[in-house]
């Protein structure tokens with residue numbers, strides 16, 4: 001199967017000569033959910049901005065459906081929906097108006113829009129809030145509005161940055177349920193999070209970023225094996241989150257450059 005998204009030896013960031021990302025490579029197959037994991041400042045959002053085309057690679061390439069952004073910008077952009085870390089909403093527009101705007105921008109037919117709207121509003125417990133202006137929404141409701149706008153569209157790829165912050169436990173469960181459903185229907189998802197334990201059971205694979213480099217990538221079992229092979233035998237039984245953060249935390253204390261060796 002051809003990957004839907006290919007990030008190939010990406011070096012990039014905000015200014016030439018001072019890259020934030022160094023030689024980052026990973027791919028996502030159709031129907032796969034991949035967790036992009038790392039500490040604050042590891043480069044997760046920067047990687048996503050490159051995938052969206054908001055930043056240009058200094059070296060390396062990104063392909064979506066086999067094509068780079070400049071080969072077919074319209075198709076590239078229409079093939080993904082993005083949920084940013086901090087909700088970006090128009091204060092004066094209601095939740096419903098945001099959803100209509102999103103459906104229109106992506107060409108979702110009216111009947112399909114209505115069906116999806118009812119389902120998503122129910123799932124995220126937003127039915128009573130659909131006609132509230134964004135400025136009157138709570139933080140979690142703002143986040144849910146962004147998520148619903150993305151999920152209305154049903155693109156091949158979802159890029160979701162820190163989706164769990166601000167959501168209550170019911171919201172987190174609704175989101176995980178829906179992401180799983182999208183995955184089963186063949187969509188691909190790239191989800192960044194610090195909270196590895198929340199997505200450990202949902203992601204097919206993980207890409208662990210540290211100081212802008214891919215430290216290690218693979219399934220949860222593969223990561224455990226690799227970590228255990230480094231001498232941490234407890235990695236076979238401990239939660240992946242504890243193993244990973246103990247490891248990168250120790251690296252930061254040493255001030256050393258941690259490089260994964262297979």
Ligand SMILES: Nc1ncnc2c1ncn2[C@@H]1O[C@H](COP(=O)(O)OP(=O)(O)OP(=O)(O)O)[C@@H](O)[C@H]1O
Pocket residue numbers: 014020038039040041042043044045046047085194
């Ligand atoms: N707009 C920007 N201009 C210049 N540097 C930036 C900008 N945004 C982020 N950076 C830098 O890029 C590096 C990676 O930041 P990034 O936001 O990608 O990390 P992250 O893994 O998403 O972190 P967090 O978990 O805190 O959201 C950091 O050193 C940060 O200071």
